[in-house]
Amino acid sequence: MNRKRISLVFLMAMLYIASGLSQKKISELLKDKSLELNKVEDYVLDKKIIPPQCGSIYHPDTTDKELNYYKKNSSPNNDAKYVINVFFHIICKNDGTREVPIDENNIIDAVATLNNKFNQFNIFFKYKGFNNINNTNKLTIFYGLQGQTPFGTFTELVQYSKSINKYQGDSFNIFIVDKIFNNNIQYIQYSGMANKKGVNSVIDDEYLLTSTLPHEIGHNLSLLHTYHNWNKSNCELANANDNVDDTIPSTTFSGDQVNSDCLTYTGTNSNTKCNINFPQVPANNFMSPSTLPCRSLNNAIFTEGQGLRMRTAIQQNLYTKFADVMSSTESLYQPYSSEIILGEITHTEPDPNNIGNEIIYRTPSTYKHKFQKGFDYEFYQTKAPCNTPGKLRLEHSITKNEEPEDTGYVRAVRIKQLGNDIIVYTCLGGYKGKANNSVPINSILIISKESLGDNKYQTQILGINDLKKNPNYEQKLPPNKYYFIRKMLENGMLIKKTIYKIDI
Numbered sequence: 173m174n175r176k177r178i179s180l181v182f183l184m185a186m187l188y189i190a191s192g193l194s195q196k197k198i199s200e201l202l203k204d205k206s207l208e209l210n211k212v213e214d215y216v217l218d219k220k221i222i223p224p225q226c227g228s229i230y231h232p233d234t235t236d237k238e239l240n241y242y243k244k245n246s247s248p249n250n251d252a253k254y255v256i257n258v259f260f261h262i263i264c265k266n267d268g269t270r271e272v273p274i275d276e277n278n279i280i281d282a283v284a285t286l287n288n289k290f291n292q293f294n295i296f297f298k299y300k301g302f303n304n305i306n307n308t309n310k311l312t313i314f315y316g317l318q319g320q321t322p323f324g325t326f327t328e329l330v331q332y333s334k335s336i337n338k339y340q341g342d343s344f345n346i347f348i349v350d351k352i353f354n355n356n357i358q359y360i361q362y363s364g365m366a367n368k369k370g371v372n373s374v375i376d377d378e379y380l381l382t383s384t385l386p387h388e389i390g391h392n393l394s395l396l397h398t399y400h401n402w403n404k405s406n407c408e409l410a411n412a413n414d415n416v417d418d419t420i421p422s423t424t425f426s427g428d429q430v431n432s433d434c435l436t437y438t439g440t441n442s443n444t445k446c447n448i449n450f451p452q453v454p455a456n457n458f459m460s461p462s463t464l465p466c467r468s469l470n471n472a473i474f475t476e477g478q479g480l481r482m483r484t485a486i487q488q489n490l491y492t493k494f495a496d497v498m499s500s501t502e503s504l505y506q507p508y509s510s511e512i513i514l515g516e517i518t519h520t521e522p523d524p525n526n527i528g529n530e531i532i533y534r535t536p537s538t539y540k541h542k543f544q545k546g547f548d549y550e551f552y553q554t555k556a557p558c559n560t561p562g563k564l565r566l567e568h569s570i571t572k573n574e575e576p577e578d579t580g581y582v583r584a585v586r587i588k589q590l591g592n593d594i595i596v597y598t599c600l601g602g603y604k605g606k607a608n609n610s611v612p613i614n615s616i617l618i619i620s621k622e623s624l625g626d627n628k629y630q631t632q633i634l635g636i637n638d639l640k641k642n643p644n645y646e647q648k649l650p651p652n653k654y655y656f657i658r659k660m661l662e663n664g665m666l667i668k669k670t671i672y673k674i675d676i
């Protein structure tokens with residue numbers, strides 16, 4: 173080995189270590205919350221970190237057959253809106269913790285990202301929820317494995333989630349893990365993997381809110397990498413490349429082999445094979461191999477051809493592969509969570525029909541509804557019957573970058589991205605009148621004094637059984653004293669009352 177070669181190996185090793193250190197840094201920053209998940213792309217760009225690529229590798233035979241398939245099938249581009257349910261699995265350690273914290277807000281942001289990038293093709297995503305899978309050995313996923321190991325592949329992770337009844341058959345299942353590697357020998361890191369024309373994908377937690385997520389969902393909806401067939405010996409395949417007409421022919425390339433215009437290829441791969449010229453590469457395409465700076469979430473695009481390909485894939489699998497995961501456009505008008513906000517307490521009194529309980533009276537309670545982010549909303553008040561919008565009054569509007577919330581009973585909503593329809597999304601008439609409820613008393617503490625300024629006092633505690641035996645305890649208290657009564661209710665409320673008994 174000559175000196176030049178040695179120094180090159182040394183340089184590569186240093187780069188590898190530096191890159192490894194940077195990777196570790198991201199998860200540490202996310203862990204101590206000095207970096208937000210949606211700022212990872214900016215950070216990676218700023219620190220010139222080379223992010224890992226997608227690990228989805230598809231069997232050539234399948235995709236070659238597909239080429240002929242797509243040649244024969246042209247798709248009518250109608251206006252049908254497709255709504256796909258998405259469900260997330262957060263993989264955690266056995267004890268339920270994880271290095272990079274992921275909460276529902278991050279997942280809502282992820283669904284908003286998908287809607288922002290796919291709505292242009294009339295493809296929508298309905299958030300169906302998330303769960304945690306606590307298994308340390310499932311935090312790291314491998315494309316391939318050698319020898320005896322407690323770890324598993326992506327397919328095994330999907331199987332495992334089914335075996336513990338966490339898998340959601342009615343949704344796209346998106347698994348969020350700690351790390352994805354090609355195998356347990358080389359440990360080349362991947363940012364995500366997906367079943368092509370399928371319903372499952374896995375993503376490295378650090379890259380949840382980057383262009384990796386739309387990329388993987390693009391695979392689910394049948395898209396290939398833009399460079400897919402470039403190196404095939406069959407020139408027909410090489411020319412077809414990703415089988416999409418309006419993505420320019422591309423070779424594989426890394427971030428440093430494209431100019432700052434995100435188009436001009438500066439690498440050395442042959443560009444004369446099969447007479448294909450690729451002086452340019454679609455570096456800002458979501459399905460391109462290299463990520464930053466060109467394939468950032470803000471900069472990246474899907475082409476019209478890719479949109480048509482995805483719609484065709486959905487349409488052709490509506491009653492087969494995608495049959496269970498499709499939802500209605502109406503489902504997008506439904507809040508993903510509705511929480512009761514109790515009214516202010518006005519007064520309380522003992523429940524005459526249920527001794528040992530206290531009735532709590534409130535101003536009317538209401539519902540707080542949360543909607544998924546990523547759409548422009550208009551919320552209306554309506555006094556109409558529940559199944560028609562009736563007379564409407566616009567109350568407030570929320571734009572796609574805000575967190576949409578609405579409160580009330582009979583409410584109607586318009587989602588601009590879905591057109592002009594105004595849908596009554598909730599009808600909870602009747603609840604409003606119920607402004608009181610009966611709550612069991614746990615215990616009563618009675619402090620008695622001769623006068624208000626007296627330092628001496630006596631205490632007595634009544635339990636629930638004492639109260640049931642002696643419901644009129646207040647009337648039986650000896651006269652000519654002050655009584656401070658403290659009722660502790662089962663729901664944690666404390667009711668205070670002061671009385672003075674006079675001798676009549």
Ligand SMILES: [Zn+2]
Nearest residue numbers: 226227228397
């Ligand atoms: Zn990919």
